[in-house]
């Protein structure tokens with residue numbers, strides 16, 4: 172089932188999500204719904220808190236991006252290494268429609284996570300996949316890509332968004 176997305180400045184997007192402890196039917200159902208939603212919205216990643224579920228679950232599908240491995244990735248309870256190098260990428264977010272901005276992130280990361288059965292996994296990521304994992308993991312910690320912008324730019328973008336919110 173396609174789920175409704177929370178949009179900035181919804182306060183629930185700023186909350187820290189709880190780890191998953193049960194790898195049961197309810198989790199699998201959430202994973203299916205996230206997959207359906209990200210596909211319908213033509214995003215490349217989606218985190219559970221974006222649909223109002225404050226748990227540490229995210230999905231990524233770089234399918235339409237050239238040169239990237241196809242297929243949906245399900246990532247639960249991710250822990251990221253410190254990472255290496257820098258990459259600047261023009262990011263957007265399904266919860267912040269109409270806004271993109273250049274964000275600087277780690278170019279290479281290692282992520283330790285669990286799959287849908289609770290099994291521990293490890294993934295070395297670089298390029299767009301590394302960016303997507305960092306962007307979605309930020310959602311689990313209540314952070315948006317806007318929060319990664321330099322202060323002046325961040326203030327400018329948030330002010331513009333606030334004005335749009337009142338004037339529609």
Ligand code: CO
Pocket residue numbers: 263264265266306307310
């Ligand atoms: Co996002």
